[in-house]
Amino acid sequence: MLHGISRRGLMKTGAAAGVLSMTGMPLKAATMGGKLTAGLGGANTSDSWDSRTHSDIFMIASAHGTVFDCLTEVAADGSLTGELAESWEASSDAKTWTFNLRSGVKFHNGKAFGADDVIASLQMHIGEDSKSAAKPIVEAIAEMKKMSDTQVVFTLASGNADFPYLMSDYHICMYPAGMIEEAIQKGIGTGLYAVESFDPGVRMVANRVKDHYKGDSAGFFDQVEYIAINDNTARMNALMTGQVDTINRIDFKTEALLKANPALRIQEVTGNQHYSFPMLTDQSPFSDVNVRKALKYGVNRQELVDKVLLGHGAVGNDTPIGPANQYYNDEMDQLAYDPDKSKFYLKQAGLDSIDIDLSASNAAFEGAVDAAQLMQASMNGTGINLNVVQEPADGYWSNVWLKKGFCACYWSGRATEDWMFATAYEAGVPWNDSQWDEKDSARFQSLLLSARAELDSDTRQAQYFEMQEILRDEGGTLIPMFANYVQAVNNRISSPDQIGNLWQMDNARMAERWSVA
Amino acid sequence: MGNVLNIVLQRLALGLLTLLIVSIVIFIAVNMLPGDFAELILGQGATPEAVKTIREDLGLDQSLISRYFGWLGGMLTGDLGTSFAQLNFQTNLGGDGGVTVVEQIAPRFANTMFLAMVTAAIAVPIAVIVGILAALYRNTVFDRVANIFTLSSISSPEFFMAYVLILFLAVLNPILPSLSNIYQGMEFSDRLVKSLLPALTLTLVVTAHMMRMTRAAIINLLASPYIEMARLKGMSPMRVIVKHALPNALAPIINVIALNLAYLITGVVVVEVVFVYPGIGQLFVDSVKIRDIPVVQACCLIFAAAYILLNLTADILSILSNPRLRHPK
Helix, strand or coil: CHHHCCHHHHHHCHHHHHHHHHHCCCCCCCECCCEEEEEECCCCCCCCCCHHHCCCHHHHHHHHHHHCCCCEEECCCCCEEECCEEEEEECCCCCEEEEEECCCCECCCCCECCHHHHHHHHHCCCCCCCCCCCHHHHHCEEEEEEEECCEEEEEECCCCCCHHHHCCCCCCCCCCCCCHHHHHHHCCCCCCEEEEEEECCCEEEEEECCCCCCCCCCCCCCEEEEEECCCHHHHHHHHHCCCCCEECCCCHHHHHHHHHCCCEEEEEEEEEEEEEEEECCCCCCCCCHHHHHHHHHCCCHHHHHHHCCCCCEEECCCCCCCCCCCCCCCCCCCCCCCHHHHHHHHHHCCCCCEEEEEEECCCCCCCHHHHHHHHHHHCCCCCEEEEEEECCCCCHHHHCCCCCCEECEEECCCCCHHHHHHHHCCCCCCCCCCCCCCCCCHHHHHHHHHHHCCCCHHHHHHHHHHHHHHHHHHCCEEEEEEEEEEEEEECCEECCCCCCCCCHHHHHCHHHHCEEC | CHHHHHHHHHHHHHHHHHHHHHHHHHHHHHHHCCCCHHHHHHHHHCCHHHHHHHHHHHCCCCCHHHHHHHHHHHHHCCCCCCCHHHHHHHHHHCCCCCCCHHHHHHHHHHHHHHHHHHHHHHHHHHHHHHHHHHHHCCCCHHHHHHHHHHHHHHHCCHHHHHHHHHHHHHHHCCCCCCCCCCCCCCCHHHHHHHHHHHHHHHHHHHHHHHHHHHHHHHHHHHCCHHHHHHHHCCCCHHHHHHHHHHHHHHHHHHHHHHHHHHHHHHCCHHHHHHHCCCCHHHHHHHHHHCCCHHHHHHHHHHHHHHHHHHHHHHHHHHHHCCHHHHCCC
8 A cells, every 4th residue: 555655645644654654764775884074054153952043054954954853754755754753643624633753752861752842842932022933833733732642632723734744844843841941052852863062153963872763764874073164165175175075055166176076976956945036016017917927028047047057956937836845836838038928018018118126136145136137138128127236235135125126035945835835925924025915816815725724635736736827927926946956975975866855965864864885 | 670561551551442442443333234133143034023022132222322331331340241142042042141252252262372373383483494594595596485485475365375275285185184173172183283274374374474574684683783793703604693683683573473473363264264263263254244243342352452462562572672671771
């Protein structure tokens, strides 16, 4: 029966998830032992073991990927497996979720893991002045009830079929109840590795826990060391001279040098990370769908991928749903660069020509200003005079994004469609950067709500496919490209054939999945 | 000696005034940078409510003047405060206490001092010896080569020298590690090996100044009558320079050495970033990035104090090395 389990079917039958997580082990035996040294950018002196504040790869890899566990885990192929939860089950309206926890799990300080820890860890994210990035996720839980030490029942305010997926969020790590403060100071989790030393913004070392519940199916190193190297060149040097085994975010300009080194290999995956240009649809001229269409056809997307990403990406279709999502609509037609259509839609809007300001800064993403200038050039002759306004990088997110009519932006994407839409495309949410709501498409908003509670995956797929089509045709956000995650690894470390594309560095889980070659 | 003590006290008082002015300038400058800690730490997630909460927690909603005097008051009682990052972290946690700025800076400062000392141990002897030799064999090939080499290394930007050294000593001939990630509890020898490339880079940067000053000061004295006398006595040129010229040339040499040592503490920012050396320079860069004013202020005060104290030391040493200043009439 295991062959028949799709990732969608898995959602409904939580019991099967337990079976899968038991059997879904790597087929080839990995070498145990040795050490992984990684040079990672994205570190700060303000880093801590508080997963509520994590936002960049260094701490995500250290906490979520190494020292702490979540209830569920997104596997490299995108399917959902249990981590601290063994199985889960939903009521028919997707409102009540029963999670069965793994028994016999211990924190690094010896405390046994149980239902109380789950409830306490989730409660960390709510409360009036909580600054947790996972606050909206946890706030949707109306009630948490401990049934036994190994069972928790969550009652949601409204049905959400993606709830188990949300529990894999890297912000929602499991801490020991009653000693959360201590756990945050020292880094006490249930993960495969226990902290040996941690110097914020400098270095993290962790040792493999003996008798871990994941057994010998994961976590093959004796020790992992993450070194904070924010400087691109220093990171490349460290890899080239063999002082680290792997680095994240390689510099495309010097990629050829890495490729020429036979001891190294490059990993590249297209995930959900996308670069976007949101337009405020509640403001003129973007309130007119014809103007938005004229802009959509005026962008040469392939040129942006080739020149801004230097080929390390894929063209976007104005939807934020990417290849790492389960209901990614790869059947719909790709928006093409068509200046004539652009001109046509501008006519439809009753205009011969129009002046539009496009605000950009490299704070949005590396190369945003170049991208804006390429768009300006590609719209030559369509009647759209794009005026590129270069904004200061400091304060870009507070002064430009969400405030200027048309600007550059970036999203790392989300594991599920609903999560992405609920973050930036649902009417009224704070990060809705195109002010996309009922005035633009009542159909989209109603589909969003019904798909959220829909447990039948075929119906759900149809709904999400339609929503992506609506965004492509009428959406207020230009999404010309998806940026790949590109990292490099020394051949003395082996990694599975399929690596995760949800996040950099094999979903930040290289300590768990990679091994000494 | 009373004279020297007077100078020291006077200089220290002026030094304190300088520190005060530095702290005001830094405070204003950091506040003039666009964006504040709340906005930068939240990044894309900077909703008005979240920004407001953090500002209130950190007291960033108060006026510039009251914040400055609050900080100054703490400073005068020896409390440099807690970094914004730590404060913000604690309000998340609901607890208090935690790491203060002093505790945060102390290990980083120790690392920077270590690097400065390693560099000084290499650079000062080399600079003085090469300087003496260049004076001895002035206008020879040796003198020219020494001058060209040190001048071209001081004229190139530090990061360029750093990459040149990495290329030759780490990539092409893997002798030294390009990554200087030292940490507490590391063996002294490992620490030394890891710090060697940044120390060599800094050596190249500071040597020229000291070496050329040594050479110039000595050559300047070689025309003096007492040197001529020494020569006429039949002393060897080396002995003339070391025994007669050098002691009299010490004052300017010491001055330049002190200035360069101060540079080793305050000017290492770029080198630390290139070699990922966890010193105060890197902490400084990280803190400016997130506008963490307490840390930035503390770092700047350390930099300023290093300059003031080393300059003072230089002045005192040049007084002590000069009998005419030691025993004024």
